[in-house]
Amino acid sequence: MTDLWRFALATWRLSDVEATCLQLQDDYQVSAALLLCGCWLGRKGYPLHPPLAKILSARAFEWEQQRLAPLRALRRAAGQQAPWAEWKRLLQDAELEAEHLLMTELEEAVSAQPRAEDAPVSENWLLLLVPDAATCEGQATLLARLWLAVQSGEAF
Numbered sequence: 001m002t003d004l005w006r007f008a009l010a011t012w013r014l015s016d017v018e019a020t021c022l023q024l025q026d027d028y029q030v031s032a033a034l035l036l037c038g039c040w041l042g043r044k045g046y047p048l049h050p051p052l053a054k055i056l057s058a059r060a061f062e063w064e065q066q067r068l069a070p071l072r073a074l075r076r077a078a079g080q081q082a083p084w085a086e087w088k089r090l091l092q093d094a095e096l097e098a099e100h101l102l103m104t105e106l107e108e109a110v111s112a113q114p115r116a117e118d119a120p121v122s123e124n125w126l127l128l129l130v131p132d133a134a135t136c137e138g139q140a141t142l143l144a145r146l147w148l149a150v151q152s153g154e155a156f
Contacts, residue, residue: 004107005100007043008036014153020146028139030130031068033102034060035143038125039150041110045119053128055109063102071095123147 011017021032037056071094078088126133126143133139 002104002107003044004037004040004103004110007040008033008099008103011036011039011150011153014149016145016149017153020142020149024130024139024142024146028132028136028142029064030139031060031064031102033063033068033099033106034129035126035146037103037106037110038129039146041125042122042147043150045116045121046110046113046125047116047119048122048124048128049113050128052110052113053125056106057129059105059109060102063098063105067098068095068102071098121151 012021021035024030024035025032034056037060071091075088075091075095078084078091123143126147130139130143133143
């Protein structure tokens with residue numbers, strides 16, 4: 001199990017994290033995996049690196065468009081039909097595994113970057129990965145809520 005995946009699973013269980021990530025995903029099309037990766041980078045003390053942020057964002061966008069969004073749409077449609085409950089469960093499992101694979105790729109991209117031992121914990125990774133938050137009050141508010149939830153968590 002990778003460090004990012006372990007962090008994501010523990011973080012997802014924290015109060016407000018799931019709801020905030022899903023709201024950013026549904027309302028603003030921001031990848032929940034990318035959000036969790038940004039929190040992980042901020043918590044682990046990785047120095048801000050705009051070229052890496054572009055790589056991570058592009059990879060997450062590709063996964064969202066080509067794999068995750070279609071699975072999510074199928075799962076939501078299956079949820080509308082009671083006889084399709086088992087199919088919905090299988091789609092949920094497939095969606096979770098796709099998130100896992102994406103986070104593995106994100107962590108592999110990060111692994112090439114040095115980590116600063118004395119870097120401060122910072123939410124600036126979220127702002128770098130979600131640049132629209134600079135001009136969208138709704139996104140900025142949700143990112144602040146997410147970071148607060150992650151900071152107050154005991155999962156790490």
